[in-house]
Amino acid sequence: MISIDGLTKRHGGRTVLSNVTFRAEPGRVTAFLGPNAAGKSSTLRILLGLDRPTAGTALVGGRPYRSFREPLRTVGSMLGGSGAHRSHTARGHLRWVARSNGIPDRRVSEVLERVGLADTGRTRIGRFSLGMQQRLGLATALLGEPAVLVLDEPANGLDPEGVRWMRGLVRDHAAAGGTVLLSSHLMSEVAEVADDLVVIAAGRVVAGGPLTRITAGYATLEDAFFALTGTGGVR
Numbered sequence: 001m002i003s004i005d006g007l008t009k010r011h012g013g014r015t016v017l018s019n020v021t022f023r024a025e026p027g028r029v030t031a032f033l034g035p036n037a038a039g040k041s042s043t044l045r046i047l048l049g050l051d052r053p054t055a056g057t058a059l060v061g062g063r064p065y066r067s068f069r070e071p072l073r074t075v076g077s078m079l080g081g082s083g084a085h086r087s088h089t090a091r092g093h094l095r096w097v098a099r100s101n102g103i104p105d106r107r108v109s110e111v112l113e114r115v116g117l118a119d120t121g122r123t124r125i126g127r128f129s130l131g132m133q134q135r136l137g138l139a140t141a142l143l144g145e146p147a148v149l150v151l152d153e154p155a156n157g158l159d160p161e162g163v164r165w166m167r168g169l170v171r172d173h174a175a176a177g178g179t180v181l182l183s184s185h186l187m188s189e190v191a192e193v194a195d196d197l198v199v200i201a202a203g204r205v206v207a208g209g210p211l212t213r214i215t216a217g218y219a220t221l222e223d224a225f226f227a228l229t230g231t232g233g234v235r
């Protein structure tokens with residue numbers, strides 16, 4: 001379970017997160033939806049220990065991310081690309097990550113297979129398409145067989161088949177009892193995959209709960225989104 005409580009973040013005089021509070025529960029896909037610059041990445045960066053909040057807490061299973069000795073075994077994350085060096089192969093990169101987290105080498109072949117990169121052989125990551133890089137990011141997230149997945153805009157750069165594949169993977173993870181928190185600015189993506197929704201706008205949570213409840217009374221999720229966020233559109 002992911003618990004975000006009273007998260008506030010200020011940059012200089014500017015407040016980018018205001019008392020953000022929500023849960024992402026095991027066995028469910030929770031979508032973190034909001035327009036550009038709403039504060040999704042800022043929240044996820046704090047959750048993953050990459051930034052510190054001005055106030056509030058962001059915990060995984062009741063603990064801060066930084067307190068895990070081998071975090072990849074608890075939380076798999078994908079935040080803005082794979083983070084891999086261009087000159088590595090997919091296998092080389094994953095082996096390196098696995099070794100630094102006490103993960104057995106056999107997992108590397110398993111995740112390469114799982115994300116459809118088993119045939120990339122000696123191809124260097126610098127030559128990967130955006131979609132392949134997303135798949136590699138996901139492979140890295142899955143490496144430690146974590147119960148919790150945190151994915152920032154996971155559908156970015158994927159073609160329609162890739163988006164569908166990603167959806168299946170995320171749904172399977174939740175069906176097996178895992179927790180999934182994914183951010184998105186794409187309502188169509190979220191409508192297809194989420195059980196629960198957290199809608200954020202201008203650093204504040206404006207709605208949260210089961211997707212069906214949030215969209216009740218609206219013709220589409222898109223209508224609900226614009227009504228809740230007060231935005232004219234998302235790019």
Ligand SMILES: Nc1ncnc2c1ncn2[C@@H]1O[C@H](COP(=O)(O)OP(=O)(O)OP(=O)(O)O)[C@@H](O)[C@H]1O
Pocket residue numbers: 011016034035036037038039040041042043185
């Ligand atoms: N280091 C920083 N210094 C100043 N402002 C920042 C910093 N990091 C983020 N911000 C601001 O915080 C706000 C929220 O940004 P954030 O990246 O969290 O939004 P987002 O919802 O993930 O949107 P996007 O989909 O565009 O990435 C933005 O206005 C951004 O300019």
